[in-house]
Amino acid sequence: MQEPPLRELRCDVAVIGAGTAGMAAYRAAREAGARAVLIEAGPGGSTCARVGCMPSKLLITAAKAAHDARRAGEFGVATGPIRVDGVATLQRVRRERDRFVAGVLSEFEKFPNEDRVNGRARFVARDILVLEDRDTRIAFGAAVIAAGSSPAVPELLAGLGDRVLTTDTLFEIPDLPRSLAVIGGGPVGIEIAQAMARLGVAVTLLDGGHALAGLRDPDLVARANALFAAEMTLHFGTKVERAESAGDGIRLTWAGKDGAGGSGVFDRVLAAAGRPPSLRGLGLEEAGLSLDEKGGPCFDPRTLMGEGAPIFVAGDAAASRPVLHEAARQGRIAGRNAAALVRSGPTGIATPAPWVNLAMVFTDPGTAAVGETYDPERAAERVVGAVDFSRQGRARIMDRAAGALRIYADRAGCLTGAEMLCPEAEHLGHLLAMAIQDGQTAQDLRDRPFYHPTVEEGLVTALTRIIDGLDAR
Template sequence: MRELSCDVAVIGAGTAGIAAHRAAREAGARAVLIEAGPGGTTCARVGCMPSKLLTVAGRAAHDARAAHRFGVRVPEVAVDGPAVLGHLRAERDRFVRHVFEGLEEWPADERLDGQARFLDGETLAVADHTRIRFRAAVIATGSSPSLPKPLEGLGPARVLTTDTLFGIADLPASLAVLGGGPVGIEIAQAMARLGVAVSLFDVGHELAGLTHPALTRAAVEIFGAEIDLHLGTEVMGAEPDGDGVRLSVRNPDGSQGSVRVERVLAAIGRPPNLEGLALEAAGLRLGEHGLPDFDARSLLCAGGPVFIAGDANALRPVLHEATRQGRIAGRNAAALAGSGAATAPEPWTALAMVFTQPGTASVGAPYDAQAEDARVTGAADFPDQGRARIEQRNRGGLRIWADRRSVLLGAEMIGPDVEHLAHLLAFAIQDGATAGRLRDRPYYHPTLEEGFETALAAITRGGAGTG
């Protein structure tokens, strides 16, 4: 077995791992990057980029069908499933190649292929070919889709995950989506707009990451117009039915039912890839589900000179957070390897969004019904908002909450182009702004941002117009 030594060993060549390796090298450390799988980042291969390509295709079909609202007649809209998926894969592969081009710039002796496992607190084995002595390590192994027990054993011909969905040759005639979170609702709407009969099942009653009651109701109404929603419904079993799948379900009222579909998509979450790492051998203190105890700011694990970043720590599994966490972990690992100390930067303002149409977003502190006495909430709704109505995208609304001094805390929203409103609010919260300070900015007419100003005005009036 080959013997190597380094300052920092980074396990995983995804978004967080690449950022950690680069940060460690920039800090002067000798770093080695280890990858057991295809690499190329989850986002580029099976996550945000291919899913957005599917979403854009669905939006194009939907907009063509709806053009009559403006007096524009499109005689026929035909969806070519193989062409949609072929374009998706071509663009997806381009994004992945771009990631690998960056890796190819690094020396070959800094990149190793194979499954890594800890032998002790300062040694890793990579497959059966290399043993690495390290001063500090970064776990950035990403995540993998979870498969519900009722779907186990049905095989990839019937059951899809986000890791396999984008490899299918053609669109299915019908699809059951299990999970109404960001991934599930985004793909469900895109598929429905591409002509697939979509049924979505979730044991909860919320969609797209929204939790504010008014916005949750709006989401159910909006998405329910395109998707057959089964909320509060549990999938109890699944079995082959011809070339499809028959799902057995328990409805909210306790009654039993069944649904037959051609394929099922499991979208109930992506747990961290920690199996096979032998974390106990490194002396790490493990918590629930085998996840190491770690400091959420420095990312240092309890029990050893090991950091954990990106989807592997399940803290905030989105790309911009993985990039920042990778940089923090890489810098801190380099510092620890050089007998320095790890730093603990303040976390960014939480920011999450879903690229449905209309989109949804959550910013900052989450909605908390128990905290209403300590908060002031401002509301704005889009049905009568000028720019939204002009574009016939006048659905949804937003809720912004602040403390009693009007310092902005957080928000949820569903509506047209809320990704841009969410960014503005995230910047303001990060800077500690008040509603009055943010309101005292130019809001051009007619823009969607005017709705944002409406909610801020409600906060400055002490919550008038909340809902």
């Protein structure tokens, strides 16, 4: 039987992946005058909308409602017994999640039909892609890899079926489990762990380190560990050594670095040890890209151009700052630079200054890391302004008085970073990120209007202590 002829496509810029970074790259390339195609392997809808930011925040918000109802008595408000309907909770999560996904897909469908290609792409040369079924061949001038990420699942959990969850499957379960083991205390792990605990699930979190939510400052680490230990069982410095079926659940056995160990049986286990880039099967070697020790492409972090080929990397595939606002910006940079490379050559490639680092974890209290964070080796170069939120006025009014904030400045008083575990961390983090990005000093920001009584007044306390510290020098 004669094989069907290959479908041949030619374009200036080929974008692999139609998530946040990929769609931004496609738009930017088109706006720069390039002929671009957008390749999506499915299911589409972006990591954020389908399995990341949006469904997790829906679960967290449900957990907050339950938590606030239980604590209403602190304000003299009687609510009676609180019952969480797990089926209804997860149905709402999926219903609203699907709205967000539909919005992303509708944007994708607005692009011209001739620019949208469905299939799994693979490089066969530095300027050629083929789709998985091999009936389409795409020749390009430049490409953007925006293939997203996939959850990492420890090998020892293989073969245990749907009792093992990832963020790709967590939001599809029909009801809340009675018990849950969370492996990994990073941003995703601690967010889900706290939400599940507040929804009535018995949660055990195991982590190989001794800090949660990516915190680094020792005081904040200690505060966080104490706060979260009140809501769940924590095992730090542990490694899961064995996982096996136990009735309808899973028995985990772990060992600690100090020689201590333990075991437990859980209805479900959530693997929350990270989301590495989805690069397998892309044929990076055939593209001529230089690869790092993990098999990922080496690339310039400012231009996003890979070494050895006219290929750019953006979003989760870049594995540098896997958050949506960075993915969108990286997509725009990669798309513009890919178009410029084709139309003007290397001299047309822009090297924009990076945004100040801004990372948040939506626990309660929340955390945020802005710019330069805790570094004991730079203590002599810094002035630190601290505030304890257990005594902050508005925090006490809301019965959310917990945590602390550290703001860092150089010896000239210029703001360089901050780390926090406190109420409204997402808002304080934004204010500080903008101030640092604009090159403000502690005095500059202190001189801005701050309303009373607000959580933002905590910044005033910390900034004043930086100013006083500068004067003391």
